Amino acid sequence: xxxxxxxxxxxxxxxxxxxxxxxxxxxxxxxxxxxxxxxxxxxxxxxxxxxxxxxxxxxxxxxxxxxxxxxxxxxxxxxxxxxxxxxxxxxxxxxxxxxxxxxxxxxxxxxxxxx
Ligand code: 5GP
Ligand code: ZN
Numbered sequence: 001x002x003x004x005x006x007x008x009x010x011x012x013x014x015x016x017x018x019x020x021x022x023x024x025x026x027x028x029x030x031x032x033x034x035x036x037x038x039x040x041x042x043x044x045x046x047x048x049x050x051x052x053x054x055x056x057x058x059x060x061x062x063x064x065x066x067x068x069x070x071x072x073x074x075x076x077x078x079x080x081x082x083x084x085x086x087x088x089x090x091x092x093x094x095x096x097x098x099x100x101x102x103x104x105x106x107x108x109x110x111x112x113x114x115x
Contacts, residue, residue: 004097
């Protein structure tokens with residue numbers, strides 16, 4: 001979608017430090033990391049929020065979870081652990097209106113979900 005930063009990253013119009021790609025997804029390092037490992041996992045298809053997902057998009061979630069497991073093993077955080085967060089809508093503070101999951105790891109995180 002035009003003017004979407006993450007679509008531009010998918011199309012390589014904006015550079016990113018990509019760490020994973022398949023037919024449907026990419027994962028790349030967050031430009032402003034809040035943990036030693038901060039990776040964003042996004043579908044190549046532009047979907048603005050989790051609430052905009054249609055029935056035919058639901059398989060993307062399965063693929064994202066498979067990618068999470070692969071990335072966690074590659075990054076060697078499969079045993080030490082990680083936090084997976086998806087913001088949706090104004091109260092969450094979602095800034096980029098293209099579905100993404102934050103994969104945070106590499107430090108001991110507190111009990112609060114907020115980062
Ligand atoms: P949100 O608040 O929408 O859940 O998170 C958006 C995330 O995207 C933020 O953590 C922000 O640092 C990251 N981000 C915004 N613009 C860019 C960019 O151009 N490149 C990369 N790699 N990350 C970005
Ligand atoms: Zn987009």
